[in-house]
Amino acid sequence: MIPVGVAIYVALEPVDMRFSFDRLSGIAKEQVGYDARSGALFIFHGRRREALKVLFFDGSGMCVFYKRLDRGTFRIPEPMSEGARYVEVDDATLEALLDGIEVDSETPKPRRRRVH
Secondary structure (H helix, E strand, O other), rough: OOOOOOOOEEEEOOOOOOOOHHHHHHHHHHHOOOOOHHEEEEEEEOOOEEEEEEEEEEOOOOOEEEEOOOOEEEEOOOOOOOOEEEEOOOHHHHHHHHHHOOOOOOOOOOOOOOOO
16 A cells, blocks of 8 residues: 655656665655655656665664566657656556556567576
8 A cells, every 4th residue: 555645756767676675775865856755756667667666764663675577568658858767656557557557458468587
């Protein structure tokens, strides 16, 4: 559940989805201009837009929520101005984004399978 009234920022530049807490916190500060412990949610996507990470501070520590779609890609919001590095969205837009409601209709590319 998303807390009511929290600021939600979607970074527009793709990030390496292997990045974790510290690296994502640095990107939040660099691209959005807010400390990751500010109480806001910071949304990051990979180059292929099939996965998202949500970084947030829950009051006692940093949390990362990771979601990868089985099919399709996430539709990242459009920037409000040219050169923008992030977009602020409301909680309804984030819910729709995470639910995969707005996904591209492109045919998904087959994934490479790891052999263990």
